[in-house]
Amino acid sequence: MLMENFLRSKECWSLMETGISTEADERNLTDEQKKTIADQKLKDLKAKNYLFQAINRAILETILKKDIVKDIWDSLKQKYQGTARVKCAQLQALRKEFEILHMKEGESVNEYFARTLTIANKMGIHGEKMGDVVVIEKN
Numbered sequence: 184m185l186m187e188n189f190l191r192s193k194e195c196w197s198l199m200e201t202g203i204s205t206e207a208d209e210r211n212l213t214d215e216q217k218k219t220i221a222d223q224k225l226k227d228l229k230a231k232n233y234l235f236q237a238i239n240r241a242i243l244e245t246i247l248k249k250d251i252v253k254d255i256w257d258s259l260k261q262k263y264q265g266t267a268r269v270k271c272a273q274l275q276a277l278r279k280e281f282e283i284l285h286m287k288e289g290e291s292v293n294e295y296f297a298r299t300l301t302i303a304n305k306m307g308i309h310g311e312k313m314g315d316v317v318v319i320e321k322n
Contacts, residue, residue: 202253
């Protein structure tokens with residue numbers, strides 16, 4: 184989510200969704216088409232640089248053979264996002280964690296609320312729609 188926001192702010196997000204255009208024969212292209220392709224390649228290179236700076240070295244070594252940023256992003260999504268079954272299992276685990284969540288002895292209200300929000304946000308990422316009232320009333 185953070186990387187998506189960052190890449191959108193750098194106007195590179197479209198590359199994650201569509202990739203870059205590749206024309207078979209550049210000799211038959213107009214100057215404008217050549218410039219568009221060159222601009223896309225530069226944006227792709229910038230987006231790859233942003234990803235490479237944010238990715239742990241051990242993970243980076245598993246994706247170095249990918250040529251364009253879309254392939255890198257798709258590879259990371261497949262590796263870390265998981266299948267629908269995995270997402271469902273993760274959501275079930277988060278629901279249980281939220282259900283049994285309680286304030287620990289000696290824990291401040293702010294600490295407890297932060298833990299509650301963390302779980303609620305993770306649930307939201309996995310598609311659970313939870314109202315603010317439910318989170319606030321969790322005690």
